[in-house]
Amino acid sequence: MAQYIIKRLLYMIPTVIGISIVSFFVISLPPGDFVDRMVSERQQAGETITAEEEEGFRAIYGLDQPLPVQYFKWVSDVVLRGEFGYSFRWNRPVEELIWQRLALTFFLSLTTLAFIWIVAIPIGIYSAVRQYSLGDYVVTFLGFIGLATPSFLIALVLLYISFKYFGQSVGGLFSPQYIDAPWSIEKFLDLLSHLWIPMIILGTSGTASLIRTLRANLLDELRRPYVTTARTKGLPEYWLLIKYPLRHALNPFVSSLNHVFVGLVSGEAIVAIVLNLQTTGPLLLDALRTQDMYLAGSFILLLSLLTVIGTLFSDLLLAWVDPRIRFR
């Protein structure tokens, strides 16, 4: 196992390097840079900026250097000093802006993952054991709808329903009075009371696909001869189910964990924008639009790191559950 973990950790290094390059590449793609945008904004406001001043701004922000130099400076700052650069738009170091939002994204993704498992496992079992029952059809139907609806559309429909029938807005992660308040028990409870809506919206498609996976896997297992053997030996039905078939059927569950987690972190961006959550999504979109490159790059880098760590975690979990993987 130790050998497997080390091997897996070593595999991560090129991935992380690749991610940092991709992050930097993506944000340097748009033509022009932040200074161009700033200048055009100021010119619209009636100010005049001379070419020398423009170059001066570039020098201050380090934008006059060639891209590889900018990249290496950024990466070495991140690795050596934990500094992610400077957000031109917010006039603050990036690390002051990102950590809380990233933590909220992580927390939301993790709770959604838990939600998906808690909902999908019992429903999946029910759907397989009572195959072709009314409940199974209902679940399958809802599952298909859940898979087919983009998350932002569910969010919009929920927004409309809650506005129309409950007269309240469901956006945000905190009540207004807690947004800038320091962390406290009350703030945390307030967070929990707001969290369930984005959790359901974000979790719908994941839940739907996991129910389908579990149902299919469990059905395959239930047709195996060993189940019949156990049944003829008089094992109680629920014990028969839990003892072997379910454990078998959960295996692909664990292996699909990383896909689900990547999907959550990625889907979170768009749901957060619709519901106006204080997570990474809205700020990332804003940063990309204004070419606030260090902020955008840091977000893409850290979100990707989050999924890489999630993948590592699920791989280790799978190796722990399934010995065949460890020795391959």
Add this chain to the structure above:
Amino acid sequence: MAEAQLPANMPATVEQASPDRGYVAASQWKLIWWKFRKHRLAMLGGIVTVMIYTVALFADFFAPYMPDQYASNFTYAPPQTLHLFKDGAFRPYVNGYKVEIDYNAGRRNFVVDPEVEYPVGLFVQGKPYKILGLVETNIRLIGPVNPDDPMYLLGADRLGQDVFSRTIYGARVSMTIGLVGVGLSLFFGILLGGISGYFGGWVDNVIQRLIEFLQSIPSIPLWIGLAAAIPVNIPPLQVYFLITIILSVLGWTGLARVVRGKFYALKAEDFVKAARLDGCSPLRVIFRHMVPSFLSHIIAVVTLAIPGMIIAETSLSFLGVGLRTPVVSWGVLLQEAQNIRAISTAPWLLWPGAGVVVAVLALNFLGDGLRDAADPYS
């Protein structure tokens, strides 16, 4: 007769197939069709998919209005009900509108006025258009008999444009972007997956690591990042192709995995070995002998990949980093419904979303059925 002993993975050729020889002599594609036909939901999905593409192709005929036709005196007009019968005879009509002034919000609201009736006809004359860009005509499937009468079956938007017509026109872009994106993904998927599976060794290793790497990047942030790089002032057609390229950046990985798996499995088969020993070139072995035996799988996987593309395009356009007006796609239309104020005054702006759901559902069912039928010998 001992005809049931036909080897499992040797498709009978078409020349042998004749109706009276029945099941055993049927070609592979015939067997797939027979198996597929039994899958009710998949058949339904297939029919709906064909219908959506037909409507998209002849959008001008099915939509009552042009997508950019606006009426500033009918902003946010609510949907009308289409009444089919009047006095027991088939005489379809819609009701008119009357204006109510909402003093609190300070705006005019349109409400349906049951007193006024506007006759609606089939095959009426509307704005002229060209069928498939060739034949000029102005016949439209449905519309008000008097072209100046308002008819908003799914309501009107901010500019008084017909949501129904725009949803129909939106199918064009939204449905084809999935096809083009998947086509592009398929090209790279088969190329790289094929190389990976056929040659194996370190080439395989490098490509597999690349795929794992791309799959570990959260897709939506990456897509937003790439899409935000599209300059604002380039023509819509270029934006369209750039978006498909962006979607394919991650899209090919899943297809490449499937292709590689199939290549690996088939490489060891006797007929492939035989072809190679006969001196066939690698390209001939791949395209003449291997591809036909997993083409059906590829078609199924491709069908299942289209919905993801459609959802991705819709999401990007909705966020304002994908396609933009004047292009009409479901995502662009949903942008109108982005804030709670718009949704609460005009919930019918969500109708294009129904288009997305129906299209994705139909394609999913179709793909599921194709996947089950792809291997008719199992």
